[in-house]
Amino acid sequence: MQITRSDLGLAARVAGLTKTYGTGSSAVTALDDVSVGIRRGEFIAVIGASGSGKSTLMHIMAGLDVPTSGRAWLGDRELTALGDRELTRVRRRSAGFVFQSFNLVPVLDVRSNILLPFELDGRQPTAEELGWIDHLIGTLGLSARTAHRPYELSGGQQQRVAIARALATRPEVIFADEPTGNLDSRTGREVLALLAEASTAYGQSVAMVSHDPLASSHADRIIMLADGRIVHDGPRMAAADVAELMLSAEAVR
Incomplete structure (x- = not known):
């Protein structure tokens, strides 16, 4: 699929994306000619086994990493055409981040973390x-809790702060990397519901990397990578079907 600037309704997209680490006989290809886009207001889950390329794809789409070849856009800005300073500016204004480890500033209270x-x-x-x-x-x-510091909050409350911070500037896309990995099951479900609500109620695009079939079942669309290539791109699936899909990909490796 060839994705260009002229495509409408896409909050982020990549075209012909390849990422290789190392050189010569030790080279490892993390992404192999990947083209995909995220629609505005869409909640996608990027799934796959460890080493499939899912985190690498998200990092390049978010402007946190650069491809070996290919092109990437965030909104209508081509990330792969920007210098470091401009890339940092676009990333700050067009991307929000929710990580497994929360990444809150410990000396700042809740409100200051959200305003960061x-x-x-x-x-x-x-x-x-x-x-x-x-x-x-x-x-x-x-x-x-606005005057509380992170150490005074539960894990679920800290992740809510991270979500509020990610939404605060109304970025093009929220990128969530295993956002429920450090949470208990009940709190994890609450966080997933909040991400889904960000998409449905606020029209926010959300791209979530996950290896968890249950977490992935909350997304509108599921993209699976194997060995750096997209092997599945389809609508919402039940958790059991996501698990079966992942097992089938493992079986053919």
Whole structure:
């Protein structure tokens, strides 16, 4: 599939993407001629076994890594055509991140952690943006915790703060890398429901990397990688079907 700037409704996309680590006989191909796009307001799960290339794909789509060859866009900006300074600026303004390890700043309280993307971008949020942040804080059940620091919060509350921070600037895409990996099952389900709500209620694009069939079943669309190539791209599936799909890919390796 050839994806170009002219494609409408895509929040992020890559075309002919290849990523190789090392050289010569020790070279390892993490991605092999991958082309895929994420629609606006879509919640996708990128699944696959360890080493399949799923995290590498997400990192390149988010501007955290660069491909060996191929092109990547975030919104209408071609990441692969930007220098380091401009790439950092686009990433700050167009991508939100939710990681397994939360990545909150321990010396900042909840509200300051949520406002951190604005500080890093060197600007103050507008009145409209402050209203949006207050809405997020209330919706995510953090109103009574805004003056607390991360160590005073449960794991689920910390992940809610990370989600609020990711949504605060209304980026093109939220990239979530195993966002429930450090959470108990109940809290994990709550976090997945919040990511799904970000897509359905706020029109937010969400790209989640996961190896968990249950987590992946919350997504609108499931993309599976094996050996650096896309081997499945289809609509929402039940957790049992996702597990069967992953097992079938393992069986043919």
